[in-house]
Amino acid sequence: MTTDLTAMGQAARAAARGLARADNADRCAALETLAAALLSEQAAVLAANAADVAAAHANGLTEALIDRLTLTPARLTGMAADLRAIVGLPDPVGEVFDARTLPNGLRVQRQRVPIGVLGVIYESRPNVTIDVAGLAIRTGNAAVLRGGKETLASNRALVALVQAALQAAGLPGAAVQFIDDADRRYVTELLRLHHYVDMIIPRGGAALHTFCRENATIPVITGGMGICHLYVDASADLARALPVIRNAKVQRPSVCNALDTVLVHQAVAAQFLRRVVSDLGAQGVTFRAEPRALAALGAAAGPSVQPAGPEDFDTEWMALILGLKVVDGLDEAIAHIAAHTTAHSDGILTETPEHAERFVAEVDSAAVYVNASTRFTDGAQLGLGAEVAVSTQRLHARGPMGLPELTTYKWVVRGDYTART
Amino acid sequence: MTTDLTAMGQAARAAARGLARADNADRCAALETLAAALLSEQAAVLAANAADVAAAHANGLTEALIDRLTLTPARLTGMAADLRAIVGLPDPVGEVFDARTLPNGLRVQRQRVPIGVLGVIYESRPNVTIDVAGLAIRTGNAAVLRGGKETLASNRALVALVQAALQAAGLPGAAVQFIDDADRRYVTELLRLHHYVDMIIPRGGAALHTFCRENATIPVITGGMGICHLYVDASADLARALPVIRNAKVQRPSVCNALDTVLVHQAVAAQFLRRVVSDLGAQGVTFRAEPRALAALGAAAGPSVQPAGPEDFDTEWMALILGLKVVDGLDEAIAHIAAHTTAHSDGILTETPEHAERFVAEVDSAAVYVNASTRFTDGAQLGLGAEVAVSTQRLHARGPMGLPELTTYKWVVRGDYTART
Secondary structure (H helix, E strand, O other): OOOOHHHHHHHHHHHHHHHHHOOHHHHHHHHHHHHHHHHHOHHHHHHHHHHHHHHHHHOOOOHHHHHHHOOOHHHHHHHHHHHHHHHOOOOOOOOEEEEEEOOOOOEEEEEEEEOOEEEEEEOOOHHHHHHHHHHHHHOOOEEEEEOOHHHHHHHHHHHHHHHHHHHHOOOOHHHEEEOOOOOOHHHHHHHOOOOOOOEEEEEOOHHHHHHHHHHOOOOEOOEOOOOEEEEEOOOOOHHHHHHHHHHHHHOOOOOOOOEEEEEEEHHHHHHHHHHHHHHHHOOOOEEEEOHHHHHHHHHHOOOOEEEOOOOHHHOOOOOOEEEEEEEOOHHHHHHHHHHHOOOOEEEEEOOOHHHHHHHHHHOOOOEEEEEEOHHHOOOOOOOOOOOOEEEOOOOOOOEEEOHHHHEEEEEEEEEEEEOOO | OOOOHHHHHHHHHHHHHHHHHOOHHHHHHHHHHHHHHHHHOHHHHHHHHHHHHHHHHHOOOOHHHHHHHOOOHHHHHHHHHHHHHHHOOOOOOOOEEEEEEOOOOOEEEEEEEEOOEEEEEEOOOHHHHHHHHHHHHHOOOEEEEEOOHHHHHHHHHHHHHHHHHHHHOOOOHHHEEEOOOOOOHHHHHHHOOOOOOOEEEEEOOHHHHHHHHHHOOOOEOOEOOOOEEEEEOOOOOHHHHHHHHHHHHHOOOOOOOOEEEEEEEOOOHHHHHHHHHHHHHOOOOEEEEOHHHHHHHHHHOOOOEEEOOOOHHHOOOOOOEEEEEEEOOHHHHHHHHHHHOOOOEEEEEOOOHHHHHHHHHHOOOOEEEEEEOHHHOOOOOOOOOOOOEEEOOOOOOOEEEOHHHHEEEEEEEEEEEEOOO
């Protein structure tokens, strides 16, 4: 492995051309070979991973981090199954759209083609290496990967399998490369490699996304941070709303589509907030309540409820903490969301169709929900089959990104020696 | 007018929310009012423009630049007609696509919404002020404009009309603002205003695009530079190919879709290049020929033909100059294009369908032509009705961008108190 990023970029660009011209069948064959190799070659991968895990213990990493970077036979089996699921998805490349014949006889169409070369920057999850490689190969894109420094050995072993699988299918091995060097300056170099890389996908927290946006000369798919809201309208079926709130907050509190703030209509605030505090409190949730919510709770505000601090409604909790706020009605709920959302996932619980439609029209988040949990903002949950990333920026793709979002298009224009008049 | 860009950004963001919620009819009414005002208020506009023109003369600007920044009654009439043409296009906002019901009963759809706030940076063409304002308003986007320093007075007068037209339609005037200060630092500030601006559109030359890409923390639609190729295959109808080449080179040599290089199959090189040099030479074109093209021309290479220098095939001529090169065949043509194109517009002239299809498959430019002039890469020519820009980057939009390319989408998910399992 080289750490000459220009050379890697040039190799990636050349490989991308080869991959884009390849048949879908060959791209799928590479993924099948890779899926099989994750199982047949698992001894080598697990040995490499064990070295990373041992180093992580020696360096005093937290158990949570060590768990994230640990591979097991079961996890490798899951990764292989995910690759086969990607093979099963429709091929977006080559799709023709907006075809028409113009009055001068020109036949014009647009045609989906791969983006080209993806730069993917992520943390210490070696499964992302395989996931991204699979998504890139399936869509005819090359990729330059930059994983976490704690997983260099694992990634080296995994990328060797990827490159072998590519070559076995007659595809260029350099279609998937990884930066086998922990020096952080390569992140900055990758972000400025605009002659060779077409799109940067950060997979990590808000700090990584901000760093990419600030330093890249390549378009970045930013996302990954969700301050998510559910507004409980006066007409909501409160008994049915409660499990939705619980699901959105408790099911997996550490992810970006987990709930951060509940807004409650003042007419039902006293009644509903008590149920929230009682029900979610029993699940270990603690609460940050603004003054009206505190007042509505009254004596029901037990030790799990604290007054909300000035930053609390601008915090993505990633934990069993929930903000509580009473609003006068729909207008105040929409205004609060406009002021505090990261435009990831926000929803309304209501039995009033006009309120639902106003909420949908006026809340401009990547995913807007009516009577559903914010936890559905996920490629698999919304039917995409695979998820590349969740975008909270507005260009190219928004919300969960599937395979078609890893393509662009070209215009194809056919004439009869046609000149412009 | 303020030059506090944060304040302008905040005002633009608030105005964008208002504009996005407005009816299409109101947005169209604002454009109709503006079109009428360009005629009824033309005295004020022309007086402001005359001040810019006088200053341009005093500052010794070239006649070509002065022509670009000069407004006349006829040009104002044209600008009004262009606005009315924008009114006549279909409204992209609100379009629903990819609607489906998932097995758990969730009803999922995507719905087109405005991008939000556009930052548009351009040069001394006051017509762009009206064009961009019209496109932004029609698609529900706010815009912060930064025009050339030579047109401050003209832009001040034009933006006053835009804001009055917005307000007359009950829309927020701050939906279109312009930076009324020639200090270049405001360009850099605008490029970093990512909390308030969602997309940067540079309209200008390669240097402007590079500056934006290097300095922006906001996604940039880069483009505007075309090194365009036509390959004349051995089977091409040479008599019909010649006028296409002439059209692509001569019709308007100063634009980005004009032809820069002709590649000719060696079997027809001697015959065809002589006709090119004779025919286009009579139109004032001069030629830069690589050695095989010089050899093929032989004595026919008159004074209009020079040997090509090392940079010539990487130069966008913007003038009556044409590169000439002989290739062994399709493979060498495709390889030359891959090495030298800016991926704007490239084409093949051939009677061999398999060659046409290989060219279309393997040349990955924004617009790929078979038997047609590169001059068609233009929103109006390709049937979009209006053109925001021509993108040569690969994300979001590629090639000519029409109204739908000024939108993004949100996911709308409706359930029945649905929780994720």
